[in-house]
Amino acid sequence: MRVLIVEDEIMARQSLARALTQHFPDLHIVGTTGSVRETVGWLRTPGNVADVIFMDVELSDGDCFEIFRQIDVTARVIMTTAYDSYAVRAFEVNSIDYLLKPIDPAALRRAVERCRAGGAATDTARLLEAVAPPRGHKQRYVVRFNDRIVPVKTADIAYFYSEEKNTYLVTVDNNRYVMDLSLDILSEELDERNFFRISRNCIVSMQAIASVVKYLGNRLKIIARPHPDFEMVVSRSRVDDFLRWLEGEE
Template sequence: MRVLIVEDEVMAQQSLARSLRQEFSDMRIVGTAGSVREAVDWLRTPGNTADVIFMDVELSDGDCFEIFRQVEIAAHVIMTTAYDSYAVRAFEVNSIDYLLKPIDPAALRRAVERCRTSLEHLDASRLLDAIGRTHGYKQRYIVRFNDRIVPVNTSDIAYFYSEEKNTWMVTSDNNRYVMDLSLDILSEELDARSFFRISRNCIISMAAISSVVKYLGNRLKIQARPRPDFEMVVSRSRVEDFLRWLEGGA
């Protein structure tokens, strides 16, 4: 297996490389990167391919999730970090495993075995996810509720909103989940035929709209299902685009 190591701490990079060489004779380290920029450059270089990427979460110029925004990654990703707070986001980008530093040898062997199994046998969940995508738009999100990780299909989402620096997802059955993603990122991932960003603080699903009424200052107010705890108002600058979208012109 060809391995790329993305790690900004030289000692940690060398230690992982040494462990891989000692434990796994079929692993060949084909590249290393210490930053988002270096990783993106390596992945974009013709001829550079990896089967597995060991990826530290916090890099010298940002977090590793920025890499996924800039380049498509086909390799299996094993994330490494000193913190457990990134677990949900790791699942969202289809990381195959999540290792806490210092990396336990048994956990490393488990992660590598998962990669081998997935490379040898087509992973059914990934196939279903690929089939479930429409024109590359996001079809489900992984959210955390207490100690549980919950998959939510986008067809079950009523709206997203931001409040006090948090982003919230509200489902059609009125469950609410806090998310790690901003509304800017969500806007890029969602199908524009089904979701519309009505303001800086809210994205709504077509299916969640009960009615629309005129509001102060040539704006529009939405009555939504489930009923929000805030006034759901379409910004004046987005009214025309919203009406076209509502009529199916998006």
């Protein structure tokens, strides 16, 4: 069987590849990818074919469910996850196998044997219906801080901002992390009831707003908690929409 490994952590990718090669000589690893974009590109490339995909849930540029939104995946998919219990439940219901990290050798053998036994390919529509969170309502982001991977709930986020081609996430307790996603993508994923894009360079959460004052040029300035290192100004074209959002109007 031809295997594609989708995993953004190099050590985890190498460990899985080593285990597959050592214990299952009939499996042939035909490719490895580490992001949504890279995976979609690989699957769309003529000649690239995989019978089985080992797919991490959280990738460098978003969750793996975005892959299924962009392309019809015809291979059987085995998910790998450290904490996504919702995925585990859905995969059980849909007869899609899963591996909890760190991957147990017995569980890996079970997954491979299920693939060898045949069965239908991943039902993309059912998978998305069962496990993919609605677009625009992201529940959590995975960020990197030095050598650590840190899950951050959207409920704990004060604001996002971009500066010098980098995107930053700031939490309510004033921790700051660099992100791989752009503000354009974040705008599509966040719950618009709780987050508002006040300008090209900033998205703010409702809970971070302490007060709002008038600013130059008929704009508004937000006094935010925690205090930002920049002036948090609502652009002129967004003032009316911002005030309606602040008042809770649809």
